[in-house]
């Protein structure tokens with residue numbers, strides 16, 4: 001194979017070989033039985049042979065049950081349509097009885113008895129709510145994400161739902177964009193690890209197990225780069241940046257066997273993602289050899305008209321279909337036009353068959369033909385299992401990021417709280433469990449509020465509760481009552497931030513501070529002189545610089561889910577030591593957005609210039625900076641505190657010189673290539689408590705054909721250290737770690753100067769240096 005190098009140019013040949021190697025649909029021990037299962041194909045073909053044009057189109061049609069859908073259609077006559085084989089999938093049906101009712105029509109009344117695929121947005125748990133995905137990612141622990149998705153799959157499948165529109169694997173660099181809450185943050189390496197973990201958890205070891213559900217990696221692609229952070233806004237992403245940052249988590253989901261992908265709302269370089277043959281055909285089908293199903297986002301086929309690339313429904317349907325969208329979510333345009341498009345030759349029968357194959361393959365892989373119905377009696381028993389609630393608590397504890405822990409009145413860090421009896425005032429609109437764990441879908445289940453969980457430790461009567469203000473409103477009297485309450489207590493725990501509907505879809509914000517009068521409340525409570533712990537609940541980082549200067553202890557709790565109350569109480573009292581780390585750069589002010597650590601250096605980096613001061617001379621002015629804000633984030637990507645402290649020894653590496661040619665040879669063998677380099681460092685717990693530390697490895701490459709980021713995450717590991725204990729943490733870096741998307745958009749290693757950091761976050765640590773030779 002390598003002999004081809006001299007003939008065709010090393011980079012091209014090796015790149016093609018890499019795709020062939022790493023993306024072919026194969027059944028390996030790491031890829032569970034699913035859509036790639038070859039034995040499905042004969043069954044798919046035999047069903048396909050018996051289908052009429054109308055029935056084929058029907059498989060590509062999806063509606064949201066109970067809601068009139070589609071532009072102007074107002075359609076809700078699903079019974080009749082199902083009986084005629086005109087619907088392939090329904091979603092938003094949650095009642096198992098109703099699911100069986102629809103399924104019975106498909107299985108008994110439709111000519112071919114093809115089961116309906118029932119979907120739902122099961123985003124961070126079905127009934128047992130886990131922390132939002134941004135919180136789950138802050139654990140930096142893919143095994144927790146995998147277990148949480150397993151629980152979600154068990155609960156949802158018991159209800160009859162066999163398809164989730166999750167994981168959202170969009171890279172999010174801009175906290176204004178509300179959907180940052182739904183993903184794993186700004187980094188493609190971490191995002192890829194999380195994407196694969198979600199898919200493994202949802203789909204289990206066999207997609208046809210009754211408790212497995214099909215995953216759907218969304219929103220393909222670039223949706224998170226919405227201009228100005230405004231949801232649904234356009235995106236402009238070069239092919240290089242797309243391949244380097246935005247595509248990898250989708251590729252990881254495909255490699256993990258995801259059954260489906262969802263095309264996004266955004267236009268990408270002028271071509272809407274739902275009609276984009278480059279991303280849907282070239283990258284997804286040709287390069288990655290994806291064999292599963294592509295569904296549009298909600299009416300995103302219909303939205304091709306306002307986007308401006310179609311002037312009528314028929315054109316919108318044709319463009320989406322020919323670009324590679326198999327299933328039309330709710331617009332009804334495939335139902336209305338696809339038969340005619342095929343009969344008139346605007347789409348070929350072969351193209352139609354291929355799309356139907358993708359749908360049938362997923363249904364067969366799920367075992368739906370053999371087991372179409374759900375056991376209605378058993379459904380409720382799968383919900384809220386004590387182990388699931390316990391896992392949700394662990395996940396929440398691991399998701400909290402300790403942002404600040406300055407000294408309290410006794411001259412020691414305020415947290416953890418002393419176990420001695422305390423009178424605690426819980427103040428703020430988010431102090432009750434009913435408000436903060438919410439997210440889609442809303443659940444009930446066993447919950448213990450934060451005040452109740454605190455009372456379990458300090459005793460009833462020692463915890464008082466004051467709302468202070470609402471999320472968006474509040475009166476002087478309410479603030480005064482909260483201040484009086486704080487004055488009577490030994491400690492104020494402030495529960496402030498965003499309600500759950502202030503992040504997620506259609507929840508972009510232009511201001512990232514505390515909403516409403518919450519900042520006023522915070523300052524009034526701090527001015528009482530009482531020690532204050534601020535718990536920030538949000539689906540994004542919030543710009544609260546005043547708090548980071550004046551409030552001794554601040555925890556980012558995200559939206560922590562059903563067990564948020566007990567998890568927080570345990571954290572405050574030190575029964576658990578926080579170990580979460582940020583997966584997004586935390587801005588100082590909204591004007592810094594989009595803000596991300598893996599940025600390019602620019603031609604005029606600010607270097608040693610003091611950015612805390614306005615520019616005073618030419619040297620401090622004509623650099624890449626603001627005249628009124630620092631460049632650095634409030635807290636960098638990867639940052640998170642602990643009740644203990646860790647020191648990092650020097651990073652050492654196993655080789656001072658690597659060869660680009662040898663790395664490229666290794667790429668062909670990916671992912672089984674041997675490590676090209678190992679890097680290690682000693683980490684010591686220098687504090688007095690046991691703790692977990694997320695150790696991170698970053699690299700930088702200089703001298704390459706395309707400018708590379710100042711740092712790129714290439715490894716991470718969580719270790720547990722007893723006080724005084726040291727561990728050597730060793731990372732193996734495979735050839736892939738050093739390959740870049742070069743000036744020709746090929747994935748290959750190049751000669752470069754290399755730096756390697758093993759560090760506690762993206763901004764600290766000292767680097768080992770090496771060289772990549774020709």
Ligand code: BGC
Pocket residue numbers: 121165218297298505
């Ligand atoms: C969202 C998707 C979601 C779909 C179905 C859309 O509005 O963008 O993320 O899966 O609705 O509920």
